[in-house]
Amino acid sequence: MTLSRRNVLKIGGAAAALPLLGQKAFSQTEPLKVGFIYIGTINDNGWNYAHNQGRLYMEQELGDAVESVFVENVAEGPDCERVMRELVQAGCKLIFATSFGYGDYVIKIAQQFPDVKFEHATGYQRSENVATYNARFYEGRAVCGTLAGHLSKTGKAGYIGSFPIPEVVMGVNAFVLAARKVNPDFTITPVYISTWNDPAREADAARAMIDQGIDVIAQHTDGPAALQVAEERGIVGGFGQGADMSAFAPKAQLTSIIDNWGPHYAATAKAVIDGTWESKDSWPGLKEGEVVIGDYNESIPDDVVAAAEAVKNGQIDGSMHIFTGPINDHTGAEKVAAGVTLTDADLLSMDWYVEGVIPPA
C-alpha cells in the first residue's frame, strides 16, 4: 500500500516493547479474543485508522495467542452498549473502546460482565475491570512547536481543532510554549470547526489561516486536508496527524506525530493472557513509543532538526516537561510558578490558554 502504512508498522516494530519478542509460543490454550470498537471507519486516514493499525500490530506480535474482531462506525450512545455486549457474547475477553463518548456505556457493560476486561481510550472513568489509556500527544506537539519556532517566517501558526476539549487545548498550549522558547513573539490561533471529519472544511480553514499570514499549520482533526493546502500554497509547512502523511504533502510535512497504539494493545493483551492485567490509567508518550515522531523533512536544516531532537529526547529522558513553569496565561498573568510542573490531573482538565495563544471568542 502506501508508505504511511508501512511506516507505522515499521516504527511500531522498532519501538515495540522488547520483552514481547520471542514469546509467541505461550499459547497452549485457546487464543484470547480481543474486540475493538471504532467511532468512524478504519479508512479515515486518522484516529480510527491508527487504532486499527494498533490492532493489526497486536495480532502480528502475539500471533496465535490472540484473535481480534472490530466494529466500525459505532455511534457514541446506546448502540455502542449493544455492540460491546455482542463482542462479549462472541467470546471477547478484552475490549478496547476507542472513543471518549463510549465511557458511560463501558462502565455500565463492565458491571454486567466482570470477567471481561475493558480498556477505554481518552476516558477518565475506571472500575474493577475498566482501565483507561491515552497517549501524551502533547509531547509530540512540543517537538512540532520547536520546529515551528525555528522555521516560521511570520511567527504565526494556526491550529485546526474540532472542539475545545482539554486534549486539544493541551496540544495548542504545548505547541506554542515550545515555539516561544525559540521565538518569544510566536503566536498561535486555534480555529474550531465543530466536526472531526469534514475534510473540505478543514481545507478551507487552512486557506483562511494562510491568507492571513499564518505559515505553519497544525491540526487536531483527522486526515491530511490541511497539510495538502499547505503543500499547494507552498507555506513553511504542517504536520502529519496520527500517521505519516508525507505521501499527501511531501514538501509541506515537516514531520508527523504518529499514534502508535500497537505496543499498548500488545502489552495489554499479553497482561490479560498472563493474568497480570489490572485496572489503571496508562498515559504513555514518547518514552514508551506510543507517540512517535516521524521522519523530518529533508528541507529542514540540521541545526533545527537537532533542536527538535533535543526537545524530543529531553521528554524521553525526563529532563524536560513542556508544562513546567513559569507559564503565563493568554492575558499575561502568571499561571504556573517557575519550577512547578502541572500535574496530569491539571492537564486532563485544561481549559485555559497560555501566553501566545490568540484565544477564540
Next chain:
Amino acid sequence: MTIGLLIAVTMTLIVASTPILIAALGELVVERAGVLNLGVEGMMLIGAVTGFITMFTTGNPWLAVLVAAIAGLLSSLIFGFLTLSLSANQTATGLALTIFGTGFSALAGQSYSAMPVSLFRSVFPAELTTHPYLRVLFGYSPLVYFSLIMVVVVWWFLKRTRGGLILRAVGENDLSAHSIGYPVRAIRYGAIAFGGAMAGIAGACFPLLLTPQWAEGMTAGRGWIAVALVVFASWRPFRLLAGAYLFGLVMTMELYAKAGGGPLTAIPSELWAAMPYLATIAVLVLISIRRDASTNAPACLGKPFLPSN
C-alpha cells in the same frame, strides 16, 4: 481588510461554493420539471468516489469529471425509473438514493483512503494564475468556469428555448402538458438525468477542487445545502448563483473571522452553520407572502405524475 485579503477571501468562497452551485443547478432543472429529488447528497458521494478513483488510476481530471457525471447520471436513473415509470413516492425514493449513495461510495472507496491525487488546476498560464490581482479572474480550476457557464446555459435553456418552455410547462401542470401531447415522462427523465450528472460533477469537485483525497462521507451534508439553495433562489439560475456565493461567504467568513480575529468571532459557529437553512426558510416564506407568480414553486413539485391513460 487589504486588497490581497479581499481577493483571497473571494477566491476561497468561490471555490467553496462551486460544488454547491453545480449540484443546485442540476436540482433546479429537476425541480422546474416538477420533480423533487432528495438524493443529491447520495449522488454527490457517488460522483466523488468515482471521480477520485478515475483521477487516481488515470491522472486525467477531465476523464474523472466525465466518469463522475456518468456515475451520477446512472444513479439518478434509479430514482427516475422508480418515480416516473413506477410512480413511486419521490421523497422516499430520494432519501433511499441518499442512503444508497452513502453506502455505495463507502464500499467503493474502501481501499482508496490513504491515496493522494492532484487537483484539477487552472489551465491559464502561470503569469495570470499567480498574478496578485488577475488571479481573482484566472486562478480557478476549469470546474469553476464550468459552473458559471452552466448558470448561463440553464438560464438560457429555461428562458429562451422551446425545450425550456415545455420543461417548465411540465413542472407547472403535468396533466395539461400531457393532454397537449408532450411526453411528460421523457422530459422528466431528461431533467433527472441532467440533475444526476450535475450532482456527480459536484461530487467530483470534492477530490478535484477542494481537498485532493477520498474520505468517506466527504460531502458532509452539502448536498442538502444544494437542495436548500434551489429553494432559496426561488428556482431561478442567476439568483442561484448569487445564493451559492452568499452561502459560500457565510461558510468561509466564519473561518476567516476565527483565523484573523475580530468582532464576528463572537457569533457561535453553530449559528453560522444553521444560517443557510434558516435563511432558506425565511426566503420561502417571503416569496410565498409576496405571492409573486413568477417566483413560486413549480406547481407539480414532488407530486407523482398519474395520467389517466
Next chain:
Amino acid sequence: MPFRLEKRPAPSRLMLYATPFGALALTMIAGALVFSLIGYDGLAAVQQIFITPLTSTFRWQDLAVKASPLIIIGVGLAVAYRANVWNIGAEGQYIVGGLTGTWVALATHGMTGIWILPAMVLAGMAGGMAYAAIPAFFKTRFNVNEILTSLMLTYASVQLVYYVVRGPWKDPMGMGFPQTRVFSEAARLPNMIPGTIVHWGVPVALLVALVVWFVMSRSVFGYRIKVVGAAPKAARYAGFSTNATIWLALLVSGGLAGLAGVLEVAGPFQRMVPGFPTNYGFTAIIVAFLARLHPIGVIFAAIVLAVTFVGGDLAQTTTGLPSAASGIFQAMLLFFLLAGDILVRYRVRRVSSQPAAGVRAAAEAQP
C-alpha cells in the same frame, strides 16, 4: 412488448400487504448476490443481517430498544402521510423533543419526585409539537411547502444540540467535553425488565401504535385524515377543513417524534450528547412506507429496520462486512418496496392483440 401494465379498478389489498414481504425477499437475494460478487460471503452476510438478530433470544432486547423510537415516530408519520402532509423533518422534532426533555431534567437536577419524568415527557412532546408547528403555520398561512421547511429545520436543530452541549448546558464536571451532566435518578427512564436494557419506552411504543390504529380506524378524526389525504375535493364538500387537518397531522407527528426523543434521552442516553441525532427520524420515514402507513404495520416494519441495524453490526464481527453494507441493504429494501408499489395499483398483463375494453374507464375513476 409482451407485457403491459394495466391499472386495477381498485388498489389490490393483497399486493398492498404482499409487496413488503416480496421486497424483503428480493433484498436478501439481491444482497447475497451483490456481496458475493464483490468478494464477501454474501449468504452469511444476509443471514447475519436479517436472520441472526431474530433467532437468538438475547438479542430481542436490542431489537425492542432500537425499534421503539422508530415505532413511535413512524406511527406519527403514517398519520401525517395518510393526510398527504409530507413531514420529513421528524428527525428535527425528535431532536427538539429530546432537548426540551433535557431542559426539564437539568432544571430539576438533584431533585426527586415522581412528577419529574411525566413533566419531561410532556415537555418533550410539546417541544416536538412546537417544532412541527413551524411548518404547519407556514403551510396553512402562506402555503409554503412543508417538505422543504421541515427538512431545513432538521438541520438547524442539529446545530442547536451542538450549541447547547458545548455552551450553556455543558457538564461543569465533564472535563470540558461537550455533553450535559448525567440526569438525576428521577429523570431517568427506569428499566422495565431487570437484567435487560428494555425500558418503559418499549411498551409506550406498542401502546402508541395500538391507540393510533384504533383512532385512525374507528374515529371521525381518522376518517377525516384519510379523506383529506385521499380526496381533498370530497373532503371540502364534506366540510372538513384542510388547514385544520394539516395542523393536526403535523402536531401529531411532531408530538410523537418529540415523545420518541425524550424517551430516548431519558432512557438509553441519560444525558444530552452531540451524538444524540442518529437519524431515527429519517429511518422512520422508511418504516412508515414499509408499513404501508398502517400503525400496526409500523411495529413490524420498525422491527425489520432494527434487525438490519443490529445485524449490520453483527455482520462486521462475523463476516468482516464493512459498516457501509447495512446502508446498502436498507436502500435496496426501500427501492424494491417502492418499485413494488406499482403492483398495488396496476397488474401485469400479457398483451393480447385487443386492448381490454373498460380498463380505461375504470382507470379514470381512480385518481
